[in-house]
Amino acid sequence: MGEGTPGCGPLIPPLSETARPLRQQIFERVRAAGLIPRVQLARELSVSPASVTTLTSELIEAGFLEEVQAPRGAEGGRGRPAVALGVRAAAHHVAGIKLSDREHTAVIVDFAGKRIAGEAIARQPGPMELAGLLEATETLLNRVCAKAGLARGDLSAVGLGVPGFVDCPTGIVHWSPVLADRHVPLAAAVAGRLGLPVHVDNDANLVTLAELWFGVGRRLSDFAVVTIEHGLGMGFVLNHRIYRGARGLGMELGHTKVQLDGALCRCGQRGCLEAYVADYALVREAQTALNLPNRETQAVGALLESLYDHAKAGNAAARSIFHRAGRYLALGLSNVVNLFDPELIILSGERMRFDYLYAKETLAEMEAMILNTGRPMPRVETHAWGDLLWAHGAAALALQEVTEGLLGQTRDLC
Amino acid sequence: MGEGTPGCGPLIPPLSETARPLRQQIFERVRAAGLIPRVQLARELSVSPASVTTLTSELIEAGFLEEVQAPRGAEGGRGRPAVALGVRAAAHHVAGIKLSDREHTAVIVDFAGKRIAGEAIARQPGPMELAGLLEATETLLNRVCAKAGLARGDLSAVGLGVPGFVDCPTGIVHWSPVLADRHVPLAAAVAGRLGLPVHVDNDANLVTLAELWFGVGRRLSDFAVVTIEHGLGMGFVLNHRIYRGARGLGMELGHTKVQLDGALCRCGQRGCLEAYVADYALVREAQTALNLPNRETQAVGALLESLYDHAKAGNAAARSIFHRAGRYLALGLSNVVNLFDPELIILSGERMRFDYLYAKETLAEMEAMILNTGRPMPRVETHAWGDLLWAHGAAALALQEVTEGLLGQTRDLC
Structure with missing residues (x-):
């Protein structure tokens, strides 16, 4: 870089890279709120009521959202009854599974994120061969499905958490204390066994996702989570998203x-x-x-x-x-x-x-x-948390992937 | 955080918090490109040509951009001559000043980021009292202004770099090897002395800004800069912006x-x-x-x-x-x-x-x-770089603040 380089500003990425599609933001905002009127959505996302009407109609038609008769507020009994939007909970179900040294845990949640069933199986500590891990995962998933009264095919995706170094975008586990081998393409292997889309992340990111979706993430945009247990992990939320490093590792x-x-x-x-x-x-x-x-x-x-x-x-x-x-x-x-x-460090474990x-x-x-x-x-x-929180974080990962897959295909700018 | 918390999605910030106003993105993209036709702007920012036309007209009317007759390309001599947009370089001038242990340096750049003049004064190493620092800063600024043929009042802002712990948003220097005192409100003190808006940052961030605006930032969205000299500093660019931590410190x-x-x-x-x-x-x-x-x-x-x-x-x-x-x-x-x-670590110093x-x-x-x-x-x-690179980074800080101040007041969503 020379001194004489002519000056110029930063290269700005297209807006579509910096902001999620508005349709997805609307959906996630509804999921966060539980029930929310359209006018409030428009206000909170700083977009026109017309845009909200158009996009929520598409989301309702696609079966992701539904209109709910909101309880009448202070304005009393006159005029049209207030209508709020909510996530259609039955639209999708996902499983979250956490593999660890002492036990494996699993949950099934609906599209709104609510837990339907949970299950745990004990195990012998130490690294597993991939075959044994696949066997245990399938057994656990079948059990939690039975508990939820669902068939495996009713699930839209599975989120899977393991301790260790996980390359989330590729689903490759470079090293994990629960796996005998290095550089295992775990997402692909489990997806092949289960016949379902599988997304893998490390356990610290799962705890962080759980905090982001169900905990402090509701009120803070930036925080760190440090997990201490068999190992020491960290997750970092930056502007409401987990930061994963430029190449999918880091933290x-x-x-x-x-x-x-x-x-x-x-x-x-x-x-x-x-x-x-x-x-x-x-x-x-x-x-x-x-x-x-x-x-x-x-x-x-x-x-x-x-x-x-x-x-x-x-x-x-x-x-x-x-x-x-x-x-x-x-x-x-x-x-x-x-x-x-x-702003905040959360110690978990x-x-x-x-x-x-x-x-x-x-x-x-x-x-x-x-x-x-x-x-x-x-x-x-x-x-502190219950044993199933990690699995719940894994389910949040699956929900996030399902939502982004469904809603992120078309990029809307406004 | 309990296990039974009903599931819900992340709280999404308003779009205006996650994306810069489009008008500002357009301006910065033009500054990055030097000269760029409207149709290319629309394509690169993924917005409609109509929006680009409207917003660039505003920017031209406000005196920030200008139309330039582009040299005819391969399409030959028929039809209307091609018109490109460029930053109106004379619209604003800013100064960048770097205070350090061995010498103080300064540059003046135009609104397009081009250096007009540079100057350096030697000094005795060691911490300074605020009064001496103000004196040196004013002397240096007057000299570089004289070299540029500008009056001090012709400047729109001053960027100021010091080594140490700087709270950029407040302009407070908590500790610096060039300052005898701690917790000095340096931006306010220098602004009071010079009668100009002053923005302060630490030297590692200035090098990072220089890389972002004039160096690798043109092709990479995420990189780290580590500076080794009197001290060891670091700057981190995340999605084309310097990451400053949740509270303005960090790195x-x-x-x-x-x-x-x-x-x-x-x-x-x-x-x-x-x-x-x-x-x-x-x-x-x-x-x-x-x-x-x-x-x-x-x-x-x-x-x-x-x-x-x-x-x-x-x-x-x-x-x-x-x-x-x-x-x-x-x-x-x-x-x-x-x-x-x-993706990349740059070692500088x-x-x-x-x-x-x-x-x-x-x-x-x-x-x-x-x-x-x-x-x-x-x-x-x-x-490696010349002695004035730090001051050039300080000028980039000033340009960024001037641009954001002028263009960021109105939030446009599309």
């Missing part, structure tokens, strides 16, 4: 390096944040320093409970394990703030019950590692 | 922590990446291990040259200083990739001449710390 906070030549990580590299704060990192240290039973003979969860009990009882080594993990977590979160400057990690001193350490700008640091919220 | 890669309780940083915290790779970090180690003259008696630049010469001559301590800095830089860049997954830092082994180390996805790692390009 692998757990594998950012926090120490040159540091602790060994599951991924095979050294110094990853995850290698200091995730379950296996705590278990590893516990086995070194404490007289705890061997991992072979005790489940990870029980081992961590035991470590936690030792720490609560005042065992110095156990305490130092949680203390160090908490300090590294603080370091990782401060890096998120220094880079992304989010089963390990949330280990209060040692998220005690006041951890937040104080985090604050001490955030740039001193004189402003209060971003809010940090801890969200 | 402080130099202050992400790469070692718990690590080396002391200029910012007062420990373990910042900058404290391992920036000029002052190298100088600090050089003074410890080598028999080099004291910093008091020798400029940083000369000291680094001396260190570089020792390394080239085979001095093991000098080599190990560059080797370690290179490894930490690799670690920092791998963290950028693991989080942002950019005067220190680029220290090849030890950017030699093959550094890129190999970086690759070893990036997630193994089986894909090649993002491209890394090293961009």
Whole structure:
């Protein structure tokens, strides 16, 4: 780039690249609202009532929306009864499935996002061959379908979540602790087995999608979600959309390096944040320093409970394990703030019950590692959830893909 | 967030929040193209030729654009002569000023972004009181105005760049190595002194703006810029815009922590990446291990040259200083990739001449710390530039603010 380059402005992408088609925005706004009158839709989306009338008529005709007689408001009983729009819940059903180390879970939701049924099956921890994974997925889907009273063919799509490095657009899982092989074209393989469209994402993005669709995403446009469990994951919502990096990966906070030549990580590299704060990192240290039973003979969860009990009882080594993990977590979160400057960080995961990690001193350490700008640091919220939330996030992924597939084909500018 | 929350879609922002007004997009597209026919504008922005005609007429009437007789193309000499649109270069002029440790630089550009004049003044390194900074800024602006043959009042705005933590929307500089105080309302102070609108940003964002407006931004929508000099900075372009974090800060890669309780940083915290790779970090180690003259008696630049010469001559301590800095830089860049997954990383800065830092082994180390996805790692390009590039980026900031101020007041949806 030379100094003498003639000046010119930025190359602006076509509007269709920066904004979703209005038809899709209208649909998603209706889904968010539950029930909403056309005039309010027009106001909230800053478009003409005429455009809303045209586009909602198309959406009704296509069977995606329906008119609902709204309860009469303060204006009383005169004039035409108020009509609101809602998503036609029965138009489509999708499944969300989460594969993990200890159990697989699944839900079925309707087109409005409401859960119809949920199911879980326990499993032996450790990596699976693809054949075993396909078998387990099909069994689980059949069970949850039976519970919902639906045939598999009644589903429009399946969202599938796995821990690890997932290239969402291609559906390739580059590495996952639940898979024995690398670079597995999982979406294609599961789609072939189930005979349904399948969309795959990693578990941190699923939690983030769940927050975006059913949680804080209703009131915030930008936030970070950090998940701590078997590994450490991150999702980032930017302008109401999950940010996935220029090439479909990214946001692998757990594998950012926090120490040159540091602790060994599951991924095979050294110094990853995850290698200091995730379950296996705590278990590893516990086995070194404490007289705890061997991992072979005790489940990870029980081992961590035991470590936690030792720490609560005042065992110095156990305490130092949680203390160090908490300090590294603080370091990782401060890096998120220094880079992304989010309004809110949500901490999610089963390990949330280990209060040692998220005690006041951890937040104080985090604050001490955030740039001193004189402003209060971003809010940090801890969200606990039920076991099926991940699967619900997977269902949101499937709903999103179905909706975009149906409504995104024609690009409307206004 | 409970499991039983009824499902609903994401809350979609009004279109006006996600897309710039079309009038502004048209203007910026014309500035990017230099000269462009209306029909091509309509095609590239995916809008109707009628809308383009209406909006460009407004822009011509307002004096922002002008019609230019385009040279006849292959279609030959028949029919009406082709007419293209261009930015009316004389409509506005802005100044861009960069304050730094060793010299202050300034440029004046026209409304089309073309540089009219440039100027630099040397200075004594170290923090300045606000009064001295205002004095220097005014002197520099007067000189560059005289060179351009313009009065100060002919300028529509001034863009001002400083190293450090800048809250761009408010113009407050929370910390800068060139300022003695913290939390200085610099934009307001300089605007008061100069009697002109002033917009402030940090130097890494200015380099990124320069790349966005005059460099790779013409062909890429998403890229990262990492600057290495007195400090280590980062800018990130996402969908053709600089990402600034939810609260106007963020992207402080130099202050992400790469070692718990690590080396002391200029910012007062420990373990910042900058404290391992920036000029002052190298100088600090050089003074410890080598028999080099004291910093008091020798400029940083000369000291680094001396260190570089020792390394080239085979001095093991000098080599190990560059080797370690290179490894930490690799670690920092791998963290950028693991989080942002950019298509391209641009390395910029005067220190680029220290090849030890950017030699093959550094890129190999970086690759070893990036997630193994089986894909090649993002491209890394090293961009050298002239001294005035930063000031040119500051001018781009001023042009952007002037353009958005003039064109962004009315929100057009189509």
